[in-house]
Amino acid sequence: MTGSRTVVVAPDSFKGSASAAEIARAISVGWTSVRPDDRVVPAPMADGGEGTIDAFELSIPEATRIPIVVQGPAGAQVATSWLLLPSSAEFPGGVGLVELAATSGITLLDELAPLDAHTLGFGQAIADALDHGVSRLLLAIGGSASTDGGVGALAALGARFSDAQGRPIRLGNRGLGTLARVDLSGLRALPDGGAAILSDVTNPLLGPSGAAAVFGPQKGANEAQVLGLESSLARLERLVRTARPTVRGTTPGAGAAGGTGFGLLAWGAVLAPGADAVGAALGLPVLVAAADVVVTGEGRFDAQSAAGKVPTYVAGLARSAGARALLVAGTIDADDVPFDDAVSLVELAGNAADAMADPATWARAAGALLASRIR
Known part of the structure; x- marks a missing residue:
């Protein structure tokens, strides 16, 4: 050439x-x-994992970082941000890009916490974007620290997860072991333009190619803990399907980010291949x-x-x-x-x-x- x-x-x-x-x-x-x-x-480029916000910010000069403090995956406060993409005729309130890695990501942990890490901070950042009035959400979910099925994020958005006595369960997969009731009626509404889940993962929620079996060891779980993670996710799926019969753990991508894909599907978000969606947007x-x-x-x-x-x-x-x-x-x-x-x-x-x-x-x-x- x-x-x-x-x-x-x-x-x-x-x-x-x-x-x-x-x-x-x-x-x-x-x-x-x-x-x-x-x-x-x-x-x-990015595929929905760590660096997705950076890629958008470099490619869209009009984008604005919105600073926020959230509860990190192990409980400590994390100063982070989400990205506001400029408004358009289709999305007059702009588009909010929220990155799980920046709010509830594994790189935010000093020590791995396979049973107790959670996604509450991710949900808090999503809620902040909704408060800001965005017309659409892009939810980049790679790089997670937890296997909580997205329960932390949904709790921050108004869902209730309780034990047999009606008490809120503790955060993290460990809390799912006591889950007895799921109430999604208080979930905040999606923005008018909906929410797209950006992920490069096609794994289902459960089974040998599911969130616990494949990604649990990467998050610090030993063999016995992987079995516990799986059991807790199975309990969550049964109860969520009672409230949302059309939401299934077998959906490709439901196992992404420790099952956060499944939780966001229960909210009404839709899965989008991460690289394709990011590439098109950029x-x-x-x-x-x-x-x-x-x-x-x-x-x-x-x-x-x-x-x-x-x-x-x-x-x-x-x-x-x-x-x-x-x-x-x-x-x-x-x-x-x-x-x-x-x-x-x-x-x-x-x-x-x-x-x-x-x-x-x-x-x-x-x-x-x-x-x-x-x-």
Whole structure:
């Protein structure tokens, strides 16, 4: 490939290592160092997890962060924010983007709390957006700390969860073990434009591919605790279905964020593939349509990356546009890598520790290497 080309750089964050904006900037700098005449367009992406607010804020200059203090996943107060997207004819009150990772996320914990972490703060931030008068909600639910089925969030929105004596249950999955009654009649109304759940997870609520079995260990649960988490979620599902017969734990995505997907479905929100919804909102399809080359990435590209994660979504856009699709990942652990070229930061650095210690340096090197191989 010769001559000047348009290159769109649209990675996800490298979770726990670098933001999507940092990685996009580093790859862009590396690329330009080799092909200075190319038009390089950084377009950091997200899939509904950590960094979703950052991606929107960078791409929509008129967006405004609304500061708020909420109860974090372990009870301590957390100073955070949600994002108000500008008003339009369709949504005159604007659109509120609330990120679970920023309110009830696992990175907010000093120690993992698989039985007691909760989503109350996420619900408090949603309530604040409703108080602000938003016309629509985007609810990014990746990066959760808990397996509470979204009960904390729903409680903050007016639902009542009580034990056999009529007392409110304690927060977290542990409290679900005493749940006897679910009353959703006090839930706040959805905004007129509804609420979309942004998630890259298709797991159901229960079973071997459910919230407890798959994600419980990531949140610190041992084998016995996973069984308890599952039992409590099953109790919650039975009782919620009494109040909302059409809401089912078998719905793909109901198991997202420790079952928060299920809880939000019971409120009336609808699931939207995270990367697709974020990409559409940020105008990525339009950018890619004009590109010759598209570079995407994430911290770990593996078999699960095909299930709605950013790189697979971006590669699909590139193929539709007739552009080359390139991948930069911290590690690549997949038999099928559907890209024209791919670079692993771990391979460049020689080991995972060095790659994670300075991801920007190695992402620049990856951008330069990919640019040098373009013909």
